[in-house]
Amino acid sequence: MVKLVIVFKNENFELEADEHDSVTVFRTQVYSVTGVEPERQILVGIGNNPAQEEDLLSKHRVTNGQRILLMVRPGPPTQSASQPTAAAAAPAPAAAPAPTPAAPALTAHERMAQQLAQRLTQQLAANNHNPAGLTELTRRCESFARHVYYYEEPATRDAALAVIPVQLLEQRARDAEQSGDEKRQPDARDELLRQLLHWFKTEFFTWVNSVPCERCGSTETQNAGAARPNASEAADLAGVVEMHQCRQCTHVSRFPRYNHPRKLLETRRGRCGEWANCFTLCCRALDFDARHVQDWTDHVWTEVYSNARRQWLHCDPCENALDTPLMYETGWGKKLSYVIAFSKDEVRDVTRRYTRTFDLPEGVRSRRTLCDEVALSSVVARLDTQQKTRMRITANSPRALELASRAAAENQELAGVIAVQATRALKSEELRGRQSGSLGWKLARGEMGLPAPSAQLSTQIGAVVPTPFAGCLLVASERNILRYDITETGSWTRWVWRTVPDSPKGKASLSLVVRHASGDGAAIASTAAAAVAVAASSSSSSEGDLPNGATVLAVYSELGQVLNLATLKPFTSNYTFSRAARAIFSPHDGHLLVSDAGADVIVRFDGITGAFKDVFARGTSSVPLSCPLGMAFSADQERLLVCSSKTNTIVALNARTGAPLSVLATGALLSAPSNLVVTSSSSSSSSSSSSSSTQAGSAEDGHPADALFVTSKGANSLVRFVASTGRGLGTVVSCPQPHDVVLLPSGVLAVSSFASDKLMFVDATQYAQASSSSEQPNAALLATMEAIKAPSAMAFLPLSATSRDCASPRDRSACTTPVVH
Structure with missing residues (x-):
């Protein structure tokens, strides 16, 4: 390959050329970037003798970076027979001019290239188009079309055969037939392809997130x-x-x-570009007809032709995915535009194979803005012809007839594929988000997909605490968010509600905070690594399976991202976190408050759109905010209480303005406080229902009056204070690394012990007399729930008494006991 600069009308046009291409092919490339028809081009530095048109560029000794001056032969542009010029329509002159010498006869391929160039000129003149966009699309397509010839180099294919364990893969294919593997392909060659795909993913190539030192x-x-x-x-x-x-x-x-795919056989590592590049080579080495597929939304994969099925099969080596073409749109959530496939003898626009939304108002067609569809078809047709020319595929040859038959079948398939895709059942692999790559990388690309609830681990576990209440308790564990559905009779049913992406123990625990669709928000929980908010939806809930129309937002500390767990898309915008920690919705304006522990501030975002509004609160020398973590509103909702973790204090801020008020609590009870909850009749209502009452708490309703419970992580205990004055009242329960505390109905506190893999349930009604500080630690411990890996965040959502069924049809398969809604 050489990079050349075409100088035309005081402009420079850069393009890459293959020295093994003929001058005819090169002229077509020049036409694609300058619009000057091949027959009118005078290329200074390249032979312009018609007899030299089939010479290779290498014969003209072109060098990398060479500047070639383009001049235009005099005369009008070529017109087609269907579009006669004005001169052609005028009366014929009395005497015909003397005939000019006949030009040398053109080859069939030259005539085809000229006809395509002329057609493209006419079509572009007749349609509105984006010249810069068309130039960019053409340039990229030409580059991809040249690249696939590396797969045809004998030495490169031999190198691939030297590393592929062909006999082992063939044996595995035979074993799959004997074992009755449900994923086995009926055809032996197709099954060999599946085994090659699996070997490449699990044994050969390695994904690179960050490079080891x-x-x-x-x-x-x-x-x-x-x-x-x-x-x-x-x-x-x-x-x-x-x-x-x-x-x-x-x-x-x-x-x-x-x-270069041969080099990738040595390095055996990379990201999607390297994976698809090397895998396509392996397919060609095994004599599969393979295409290198380029997705303009930044992904690459392979298509392999199945002789048994007489169609092209989608193969993604990064995902070990075979024949799951809708995976990108329905699973990853990609907004596709152009998907073009390249092989040694074909270039095809295969976008329709990978979408259900091509012609919808906001579908794929609306995003294809680089040029109009006619121009795109012309570029693809020209490059398709160019590939066949390079492979010297002559008309009526067996290969030409085979390709023509395949193309006709594929055209018919793509013409009707949208209707077929819209009605067929989706495969499970087409519903999942991207598997390869780190969480941060996938989030940045918007390819996490839509997480779905799971019915796994649906278990009737009986009564946990003696005090019955109806509700839904969410608990973030090592890999999952568990959901406990609780009936008014005290029966508990557990199932996996969400799978938490990239959350190994101790690195990405979640925390939850609740606001219901019908009322005010109240802090329920937060933990050291991340924060989650359950927010009301302004319209219908995107979750559909939480009571009271709630949706879930997650703040990942290590990513600096606030995510919607329904879509795994970022929620907040226009602010870069230093270390996002906790989140809570304000009962005053509905906005989302997020503590940034790295910047020592609390930031405010629009509660509906997630747009950054302002820095809500900063500390002062007398009221420090040093590594702010958990937040909770006071019973009267006029103060925002915040854990200042590094100063081992609880500070009070004005709940409406964020102005620092005072250090509420300090002392030996507090060591790295991480989360807190205020209990009173009003806080019970606001955290457990939609009430916005602000009356003072009392002991008569079963909840301790005016009490503040704090997880003192450094002291391995849950401690208690008087919420109005900050006076310390002692240790409630001892537990290793308490991460979260949640107030349940009937005066029950749930505490997650991250280090001991337990939940602990405490009878808070024993502390109804707030003035007492003589209680013994663990005296009010009701029960423990064990074998929950690394429990961190919790949230309790009460259920109304309007229904005795699960929240949605997909819940019903998971709930072994009806829950009250």
């Missing part, structure tokens, strides 16, 4: 920018080199993004 081997590295490839890296087609700096020894390691 070359010096000390540490995996704790961070991106440090990019560099130009050196000569060796450039020889293997590395376009850019990522730089990753070690957090331990500060050494900077290089990660060249190689594009």
Whole structure:
């Protein structure tokens, strides 16, 4: 490949050319970027003798970076027979001019290239189009069309065969037939493809999130920018080199993004580009007809032709996915635009295979804005012809007839595929979000997909606490968010409500905070690593399976992201967190407050749109906000109480303005306070229903009056204070690393013990007399629930007495006991 600069009308047009292409093919490339028809081009530095048109560019000794001046032959542009010029319509002159010498006869491929160029000129003139967009689309397509010829190099294919365990894969294919594997493909070659895909994913290639340090081997590295490839890296087609700096020894390691598939057989690592590139080579090495598929929304995969099924099969090596074409749109949530497939002898627009929404008002067609559909078809047709020319596929040859038959069948398939896709049942693989890549990377690309509730672990576990109440308790564990449905008779049913992405123990525990659709918000819980808010939806709930129309937002500390767990899309915008910690909705304006523990501030976002509004609160020297974590509103909702973790204090802020008021609580009871809950009759109502009452609490309703419970993480205990004065009243219960505390109905406190894998339930009614500080630790412990891996966040959602069924049809399969709604 050489990079050339075409100089035309004082403008420079850069393009890549293959030295093995003929001058005819090169002229078509020049036409695509300048609009000058091939027959009118005078290329200074390239032979312009018609006899030299089939010569390869290499014969003309073009060099990288060479500037070629383009001049235009005099005369009008070529017109088609269907569009005669004005001169053609005028009366014929009395005497015909002398005939000019006949030009040398063109080959069939030259005539086809010229006809396509002429047709493209006419179509572009007749349609509105985006010249810059068309140029960019053409440039990219030409680059991809050239790249696939690396798969045809004999030495490269031999190198692939040397590393592919062909006999082992064939044996596995035979074993799959004998074992009755339900995923086995009926055809032997198709099954070999499935085995190749599985081997490539699980045994051969490695995904790269961050590059291990070359010096000390540490995996704790961070991106440090990019560099130009050196000569060796450039020889293997590395376009850019990522730089990753070690957090331990500060050494900077290089990660060249190689594009030559033979080099990838050696490195065996990369991201989706390297994966699809190398896998397509492996398919060609095994004599599969394979295409390299480019998705303009930044993904790459492979298509392989199945002779048994007489159709092209979607293959994604990153996901170990075979024939799941709707995975990207319905599972990942991608907004597709252009999906173009390239092989040695074909270029095809296969977008329709991967979508259900092509012609919908806001569907795929609306996003195809680089050029109009006619121009796109012309570019694809020209490149398709160009590929066949390069492979010297002549008309009526067996390969030409085979390709024509396939193309006709594929055209028919793509013409009707939208209707078929819209009605067929989706495969399970087409409903899941992206599997490859780190959580942060997937979130940044918007490819997490839509998480669905699961009926796994649906278990009737009987009564847990002696005091019955109806509700739904969510508990974030090591990998899942568990849902406990509780009836008014005290029966508990457990099932997996959500799978938590990338949350190994101790790194990404969640916390929950609740506001119901019909009332005010109240802090329920928060933990050290992340925060979650359950917010009212302004319209119908996107979750559909939580009571009172609630939806769930999650604040991931390590990502600096506030996510909607219904869609796994970012909720907040226009603010960069230093260390997002907790979230709570204000009962005054409905806005979302998020504590940024790294910046020592509390930030306010619009409660509906998530747009950044302002910094709500900052600390002062007398009222510090140092690593602010959990938040809760006082019983009268006029004060916002905040855990200032590094100063071991609870501070009070004006709930309406964020102005610092005082240090409410301090002393030996507090050590790294992480979360808190205020109990009174009003807080009970606001956290457990939609009431906005602000009356003072009392002991008569079963809840302790004017009490503040705090998880003192450093002291491994849940401690209690007088909420109005901050006077310490002692330790309520001892537990290793308490992460969360939730007030349940009937005066029950639930405490999550992260280090002991337990939930602890405490009778808070024993502390109804707020003035007493003589209680003994653990005296009010009602029960413990064990074997919950790393429990962190909790939230309780009360259920109204309007229904005795689960919240949605998909819940009913999971609930073994009816719950009251």
